[in-house]
Amino acid sequence: MSNPTDSMSSVRPDLIEKVTGRAEYITDLVVPGMLHGFVVRSPVVHARIVSIDTTAARLIEGVVDVLVGADVASFGRWGVVLKDRPIIAIDRVRYVGEPVAVVIAETVEIAENAAELVDVEYEELPRATTIREALADGAPLIHERHENLEDFYFKGGARPTQNSNVFHTYRSSVGDVDAAEAIAAHVHEDSFTFPAISHFAMEPHTVIADFQGDALTIWAGAQTPTAVQKVLSRLFGLQLAKIRVVVPFVGGGFGGKASVKIEPLVAAASWKVRRPVRVAQSISDSMLTCRRLGAEITIRTAVDAKGRILAKTAKLLLDGGAYSDTGSAVATKSANRIMGPYVMPNLRLEASAVYTNTVPGAAFRSIGGPQAVWAKESHMDNVAAAIGMDPVEFRLINMAGRGERTRPDLRPLDMDMSELVGRVTQSPVFETQGSNRRARGLAVAATDPANTPIANAIVRLKIDGSVSVSVSSIEVGQGAHATMARVAAQTLQQRFSAVTTLRTDTDIAPYDWGTGASRSTVVVGLSVESAALDAADQIFDMVADVWELPKDSLTLVEGGVSTGSEVLTFHQIFHRALGVDSGEVVGRGGITPRSKKGALAESPLFWETSAGLAEIVVDEDTGQIHVPRYASAADVGRVINRVAAEGQDEGAAAMGFGHALFEELEFDDGQPVNATPIDYTIPRITDVPPVFDTILVENGDGPGPGGAKGMGEGAILPVAPAIANALFSTYGIRITDLPMTPEKVWRALQKRK
Amino acid sequence: MTHMLPISFSLNGQTVSMEVAAHTLLIDLVRGRLGLKGTKRSCDMEVCGACTMLLDGDPISSCTTLAVDVDQREVTTIEGVTPPDGLSRVQKAFVLHGGLQCGFCTPGFIMAVTALLKANPHPTDDEIRHYLHGNLCRCTGYVKIFEAVKSLAIEHVSEDAA
Numbered sequence: 069m070s071n072p073t074d075s076m077s078s079v080r081p082d083l084i085e086k087v088t089g090r091a092e093y094i095t096d097l098v099v100p101g102m103l104h105g106f107v108v109r110s111p112v113v114h115a116r117i118v119s120i121d122t123t124a125a126r127l128i129e130g131v132v133d134v135l136v137g138a139d140v141a142s143f144g145r146w147g148v149v150l151k152d153r154p155i156i157a158i159d160r161v162r163y164v165g166e167p168v169a170v171v172i173a174e175t176v177e178i179a180e181n182a183a184e185l186v187d188v189e190y191e192e193l194p195r196a197t198t199i200r201e202a203l204a205d206g207a208p209l210i211h212e213r214h215e216n217l218e219d220f221y222f223k224g225g226a227r228p229t230q231n232s233n234v235f236h237t238y239r240s241s242v243g244d245v246d247a248a249e250a251i252a253a254h255v256h257e258d259s260f261t262f263p264a265i266s267h268f269a270m271e272p273h274t275v276i277a278d279f280q281g282d283a284l285t286i287w288a289g290a291q292t293p294t295a296v297q298k299v300l301s302r303l304f305g306l307q308l309a310k311i312r313v314v315v316p317f318v319g320g321g322f323g324g325k326a327s328v329k330i331e332p333l334v335a336a337a338s339w340k341v342r343r344p345v346r347v348a349q350s351i352s353d354s355m356l357t358c359r360r361l362g363a364e365i366t367i368r369t370a371v372d373a374k375g376r377i378l379a380k381t382a383k384l385l386l387d388g389g390a391y392s393d394t395g396s397a398v399a400t401k402s403a404n405r406i407m408g409p410y411v412m413p414n415l416r417l418e419a420s421a422v423y424t425n426t427v428p429g430a431a432f433r434s435i436g437g438p439q440a441v442w443a444k445e446s447h448m449d450n451v452a453a454a455i456g457m458d459p460v461e462f463r464l465i466n467m468a469g470r471g472e473r474t475r476p477d478l479r480p481l482d483m484d485m486s487e488l489v490g491r492v493t494q495s496p497v498f499e500t501q502g503s504n505r506r507a508r509g510l511a512v513a514a515t516d517p518a519n520t521p522i523a524n525a526i527v528r529l530k531i532d533g534s535v536s537v538s539v540s541s542i543e544v545g546q547g548a549h550a551t552m553a554r555v556a557a558q559t560l561q562q563r564f565s566a567v568t569t570l571r572t573d574t575d576i577a578p579y580d581w582g583t584g585a586s587r588s589t590v591v592v593g594l595s596v597e598s599a600a601l602d603a604a605d606q607i608f609d610m611v612a613d614v615w616e617l618p619k620d621s622l623t624l625v626e627g628g629v630s631t632g633s634e635v636l637t638f639h640q641i642f643h644r645a646l647g648v649d650s651g652e653v654v655g656r657g658g659i660t661p662r663s664k665k666g667a668l669a670e671s672p673l674f675w676e677t678s679a680g681l682a683e684i685v686v687d688e689d690t691g692q693i694h695v696p697r698y699a700s701a702a703d704v705g706r707v708i709n710r711v712a713a714e715g716q717d718e719g720a721a722a723m724g725f726g727h728a729l730f731e732e733l734e735f736d737d738g739q740p741v742n743a744t745p746i747d748y749t750i751p752r753i754t755d756v757p758p759v760f761d762t763i764l765v766e767n768g769d770g771p772g773p774g775g776a777k778g779m780g781e782g783a784i785l786p787v788a789p790a791i792a793n794a795l796f797s798t799y800g801i802r803i804t805d806l807p808m809t810p811e812k813v814w815r816a817l818q819k820r821k
Numbered sequence: 822m823t824h825m826l827p828i829s830f831s832l833n834g835q836t837v838s839m840e841v842a843a844h845t846l847l848i849d850l851v852r853g854r855l856g857l858k859g860t861k862r863s864c865d866m867e868v869c870g871a872c873t874m875l876l877d878g879d880p881i882s883s884c885t886t887l888a889v890d891v892d893q894r895e896v897t898t899i900e901g902v903t904p905p906d907g908l909s910r911v912q913k914a915f916v917l918h919g920g921l922q923c924g925f926c927t928p929g930f931i932m933a934v935t936a937l938l939k940a941n942p943h944p945t946d947d948e949i950r951h952y953l954h955g956n957l958c959r960c961t962g963y964v965k966i967f968e969a970v971k972s973l974a975i976e977h978v979s980e981d982a983a
């Protein structure tokens with residue numbers, strides 16, 4: 069609950085542009101001479117393409133060309149971890165929705181109409197549409213062999229199992245689980261499932277590509293422009309410097325626009341016609357482009373007579389869909405994220421990502437986190453019940469303290485988890501009238517963001533005191549551009565309104581890994597800070613030189629430099645030092661794992677932690693769950709912009725309500741059942757709890773500017789298990805498969821009676 | 822041959838007279854030929870409210886409204902509620918309360934809230950939620966959108982300031 073203290077002069081400039089409709093998104097851009105592409109998609113689950121006849125489509129007036137697999141077969145496949153993906157289906161389709169042709173025409177309307185005339189003949193192949201089917205003996209192989217791209221995007225690549233549908237397995241083991249279980253007072257095991265979920269960014273994927281000779285320009289709502297650049301460079305044999313990726317305002321990403329999505333497809337269309345081509349997908353198309361990985365999870369905990377955890381075992385199977393994308397990283401993270409903030413002397417984790425004949429899986433807000441935390445935190449309450457202990461008490465006695473490691477290879481916890489639990493349980497929202505203390509459920513999460521500490525920034529301080537910041541972070545609504553401007557303004561002691569963050573453009577912005585995993589504030593923020601310090605240093609050098617003053621006597625003030633006895637304006641400094649009345653200093657800053665004496669090298673850079681406490685009411689006649697009150701707490705180190713930070717957490721929690729109560733991208737034997745915005749529902753304003761408390765814990769102990777930690781992903785995690793735990797403690801039913809639809813709840817209530 | 826029909830309507834207070842194909846959608850006409858791109862297209866199926874415009878003051882989904890159906894009527898878009906300099910009170914409230922993140926749903930929300938407050942300057946909490954039920958936002962979780970609208974609902978303003 070916020071009280072806006074920001075006055076209009078310090079608000080995020082992007083908000084003003086957006087609220088007036090002036091902000092430009094990719095769909096608002098027009099490139100002169102641009103044609104329009106419409107994608108023909110596979111209606112079949114798994115099939116050999118016998119033939120594609122585009123003759124009739126080409127005869128339509130206004131159709132320029134049709135791109136099919138045969139055109140680009142020689143370019144080979146691409147990927148970001150495994151090289152498993154053709155630019156467009158060549159001889160085979162692996163899921164319903166896979167692109168098989170792109171009709172390129174003068175208008176979208178013509179392209180769409182002509183697309184109906186593209187005649188594709190398929191010969192169906194045996195399919196594997198679920199994890200179980202894909203792992204069965206004799207399951208059809210969705211990819212005949214696995215080609216690992218070592219060190220392409222994520223370090224380490226994937227560990228596929230040849231001659232199987234398993235494209236990655238991650239294992240981690242500490243101590244001796246078997247021995248610990250043998251002496252345990254109790255061993256408790258549970259199984260859970262988690263469905264595929266659609267990102268449902270309000271702005272669907274849209275890309276404009278313009279191939280000109282050996283140069284390629286891409287306009288896209290891409291979260292990781294440098295990954296797009298790299299994939300396109302390899303695919304089309306172009307130098308990185310010849311590929312320009314421009315990212316205007318992005319209408320929501322949540323991971324669904326991370327790594328690389330339809331950019332190669334649209335680039336190929338432009339390559340074919342040698343003109344700019346735009347493909348603007350519909351929401352339904354985007355639901356067939358990527359989705360969160362579904363999961364089947366078995367988790368087992370051994371405790372001693374006092375309720376202390378002796379050992380934990382988890383096996384996670386993730387449904388990666390037809391192409392791997394970053395599914396291997398999702399699997400690895402799901403294993404790390406199922407540990408939670410607990411002390412577990414013995415540990416055995418295994419996570420595998422499996423191909424199925426469904427929409428490709430992809431990164432999605434807190435990769436692998438919601439799947440893992442759903443299982444782990446529901447399980448914690450089951451274990452507590454089995455040993456007759458209060459679930460909050462059970463958590464508290466097993467929680468790792470600040471500075472304690474949950475696993476030897478991970479950075480020690482950098483915060484007090486019990487503080488978060490205390491903050492949600494004492495939230496004033498539960499003091500309000502009608503609150504029922506018995507109908508509450510708690511869940512906590514501690515996740516390790518994959519925030520690669522590699523970023524660069526350029527900060528230019530101009531003679532008039534204005535400043536421009538150039539970074540590859542994109543503005544996807546999180547306020548990254550304003551945060552970068554604030555960091556530069558604070559470091560240079562200039563007004564916020566004097567600083568402009570430039571639109572993301574790889575021709576201008578220096579290299580960065582990408583926007584995601586809650587990393588921008590910390591990693592990119594630190595590089596902006598160091599670039600600003602570099603710019604300041606250059607100014608100080610000029611002053612020290614010309615005025616013959618010791619550098620350490622100089623400080624920055626608004627509009628210039630203070631020498632202690634007087635203020636020199638930037639203009640005076642440039643004038644005297646350079647003999648000109650124009651110019652700028654260009655500050656460069658970079659962060660690498662070796663920065664800050666290696667303090668950033670250990671993983672994770674910081675822990676992203678959250679706690680959620682839900683109070684529920686169930687309509688026992690319908691099974692409908694209502695959540696009248698919810699408190700969410702996150703440790704953020706330091707808040708740079710309170711309204712934006714709270715908004716990130718509220719947005720994440722609301723997404724969590726969708727995950728918990730109704731969101732599921734359904735497949736029936738591989739056929740998508742509800743992949744349209746009519747059939748698939750995301751939370752509406754009436755679906756979020758009317759009484760909602762957002763608590764941000766600030767101890768200034770993060771590695772980012774001012775002690776900030778990254779945030780924006782944690783709050784999604786506790787929601788589903790907190791609600792499930794409330795359902796368990798209050799109504800005595802345990803739902804193990806998300807979402808907790810009225811039907812499932814009603815059936816469980818009937819069974820209990 | 823596409824059948825063209827003459828229409829004449831008021832767009833943000835200016836009269837527009839032109840010929841349009843019978844099947845042209847209002848959103849395409851406004852974003853395309855008329856070049857006003859503030860209105861956003863998302864679901865394209867009348868379920869998300871991103872494309873909301875006002876027709877004679879009432880919110881409509883421009884993605885499913887035929888251009889010919891606005892003949893002789895008044896259409897208002899986000900451009901039409903934005904003062905020449907500065908922000909409307911609804912826009913200002915969204916900015917100050919952080920009722921937006923990526924901003925893709927925002928023009929639609931601004932239009933809906935503008936219509937709500939015109940019809941009902943002091944809506945109750947339930948009325949606010951009910952009225953905005955048709956506007957989807959994937960980013961904010963609605964908490965700050967609600968707070969923004971609530972701040973306006975409890976504000977006492979003279980009639981003409983609205």
Ligand code: FES
Pocket residue numbers: 861862863864865866867868869870871872873882883884885
């Ligand atoms: S785009 Fe018109 S209602 Fe969604």
Ligand code: FES
Pocket residue numbers: 270319320545920921922923924925926927957958959960961
């Ligand atoms: S602000 Fe992104 S959808 Fe509402």
